[in-house]
Amino acid sequence: MTENQNEIIARLKAEFEKMNNVTTNGGGKLFNKSVFDENKNLANKMRAEIELSNKTIVAEIDEMIKRDVSTLNEELFEMGLCAVRKDNNITITSIREFQYGHKSMTRFSYRTSIDNYVHLSDGTLTKKVNGFIGITMYLDSDNNENKFQSLVELASNPNFQKQLQDLYYNVNN
Numbered sequence: 001m002t003e004n005q006n007e008i009i010a011r012l013k014a015e016f017e018k019m020n021n022v023t024t025n026g027g028g029k030l031f032n033k034s035v036f037d038e039n040k041n042l043a044n045k046m047r048a049e050i051e052l053s054n055k056t057i058v059a060e061i062d063e064m065i066k067r068d069v070s071t072l073n074e075e076l077f078e079m080g081l082c083a084v085r086k087d088n089n090i091t092i093t094s095i096r097e098f099q100y101g102h103k104s105m106t107r108f109s110y111r112t113s114i115d116n117y118v119h120l121s122d123g124t125l126t127k128k129v130n131g132f133i134g135i136t137m138y139l140d141s142d143n144n145e146n147k148f149q150s151l152v153e154l155a156s157n158p159n160f161q162k163q164l165q166d167l168y169y170n171v172n173n
Contacts, residue, residue, distance in 0.1 A: 043122035050118060054129040057112065061132050065090065065110055068151045079168050088112075092164065094171040106163045108137035108154065111147075 065085055072083035072092065082095045093105040113130035120126060134147040135154050148154040155161070 039121040043120035043124060046118070046120055047124075047126050050126055050128050054127070057129045057131055061088070061110055061112060064132070071151060080171050081164075081168065092167065094167075096171070106137075106160075106167055108135050110134075111136055 065088065069083045069085050069090060072090070076082055076092065077095070080094055080096070081092055084091050084093065088110045089107060090110075091105050091107045111133045113133045114127055116128045116130055117125040118128050134149055135151065136145050136147050137154065137160065146157070146159070148157065
């Protein structure tokens with residue numbers, strides 16, 4: 001081969017070696033690892049922010065439920081009734097039946113919106129709690145769900161008051 005041909009082959013070989021050479025700085029010809037790492041770091045940061053937000057919202061709802069159980073019991077104990085919490089549900093029953101198992105009761109639930117998923121930059125999904133959406137209770141014989149924004153709103157509902165009155169009469173007869 002001529003010297004010129006050897007030079008051309010040497011340059012071609014050097015170019016192929018550059019293309020096939022894995023770089024340590026993350027920036028290659030085919031893939032840029034630093035972009036992948038940046039996407040993963042952004043996703044981890046966003047996931048941590050969402051988890052913190054979720055914990056904050058859940059803690060606020062937890063405090064609301066504790067406060068509402070306490071408020072209810074201030075008035076219910078005088079009637080021989082009590083409010084008992086299980087998860088995000090409150091059951092009102094007689095103190096006597098609470099000790100031996102619930103028979104007559106009124107139940108309602110505190111609901112959050114958690115059906116949203118956030119797409120993160122690394123291609124994964126994470127659940128996001130959007131917040132408190134209301135207190136739900138079945139107040140009629142047709143099992144229609146009713147939503148209330150607060151315990152005060154629920155307690156002022158005539159159907160709820162009727163259920164509570166019936167429970168009180170049932171317990172105290």
